[in-house]
Amino acid sequence: MAQIEESAGGKKKKGAQKKMTIRVDFTPMVDMNMLLITFFMLCTTMIKSQTLQIVLPTNEDVKKEQQSQAKQSEAITLILDTEYNGNKPAVDAETGKTVHNIYYYEGIADTTFTTPNFLRKEQFIGNMNHQAQGIRKILLSKNKQVMEEYAKLKDQWKNKEITKEEFDQLAKKNASDSLKTRPVVVIKPGPNTTYEGLINAIDEMNINQISRYSIELPNHTDTLLLRRYEQTSGEKVIHPLVRANAVAAAAPAAEASTSNQ
């Protein structure tokens, strides 16, 4: 381990002190340290999870008068659906992402089922070629006034005119500014939607600074609208219920809807 070497000198003077070099072998020490490092590397989490805040309305019965009504022109309903391939969510071969479809309509549901192209289909594409695509484009155009102001605020923050805290505060105020026309989004995850589909939808709300949205289960009208879409477009929308059991268990769910604010 450690050795003491006498300096090999030629002649030694009498009375001169012997020169000693002390060498300690650090190899085992390094070995041990490497083992410890390996241990710590394997046992640690470097990336912390993020959280998405969500506020749900109470599921006690809310009287009709107490429910907040949204303007017809502001309302937009998104019916979510996830494509299944057998028992597993279908994966897009190109992007490697699960395929989520969104069927959306604006305003009140068309209960006569006669309006052509009432339900339209979109997907979560996000930004492509530096332009908002898919459902984001639609939500963006709906929330234009807020987003314009938001872009200004963001520029101010980037130019260090305002701090991050101020920016957050102003952005929040901007998103809930009642003087601007803001959409009210109703998210209706269908029976085959995966959790990722829901998170994607909430994420779009955050990206597009939409402060008023609610999560509801689709009702009979929505199912009929989807059927109508199927008939007119020839596409198959309502997949055979892959998880009939799960659906049956979750059936008595909250119907009360208030705006999420």
Place this chain on the structure above:
Amino acid sequence: MGKVKIKKKSTFIDMTAMSDVTVLLLTFFMLTSTFLQKEPTIVYTPSSVSEEKVPMNNLVTVLVSSADKSGKLDDATVTEGKLFISFTGDADSTLSSEKIRGMMLDEAVSIYNEQHKNNKIALTEAQKNQFRTTNMIGVPFAELPAVLSMSITERDKFLGDIANPKVGIPIDGNKNRDGRLNDFQVWLKAIYNVAQRINNEQAEGLSAEERSQLSNLYTALMRKGQGIAIKADKDTPFTTVQLVFDNLQTMKLNKFSLMTALKSENEPTQ
């Protein structure tokens, strides 16, 4: 011929510098590390653009297991929607995770016993201690004494077998037919009660510091909704998650957070 004298060279390599480097690295890892918590099943959370971090302290995590992906089971969905719950206290204060777990357990067991007068459960002090040191647990209350009597390795093995019907906190429907709360709701009620009691400062026998820690927990749980986090797999069907949401709503815990991974969005240039 003159003999060529080969000089004997020492093969000694000086490892001092190497050792210095490794010690530095080691220090770095030791200081930055937060240990992975043992969880009975692995879930891959979906990603979002939210930049809010999961709080380190005062957190109740509800883990929702996903369908079996290993392909070993005939019916992959039997492992789906099993619930596990974990309580994290504040590591830096006197109100440690152990203490929080103890309080929650006592409260939950008393609520459960009130509701199930005919088959009450009783935990020994040793079993309670076991609960305090366990990070994540998910069994029906009826199984709790038996599971807490197991050794740690046995328990991990038991909880890891997700297909076992005895694993997972029962969350059958919103309300039981006879008006009793289901086991998940009992836990939620315990969380709610503990938080409320703390806020009313009825938690006696606590120091002022502990009380302020508890009120932090209360604010996290009730006001900001950061205290309860749901961790579910991205392929878990919404209907399974909806059941959890619905139970949370019923127990008046309307604000909560969803755990996601970070997704980067490239900005559109307009």
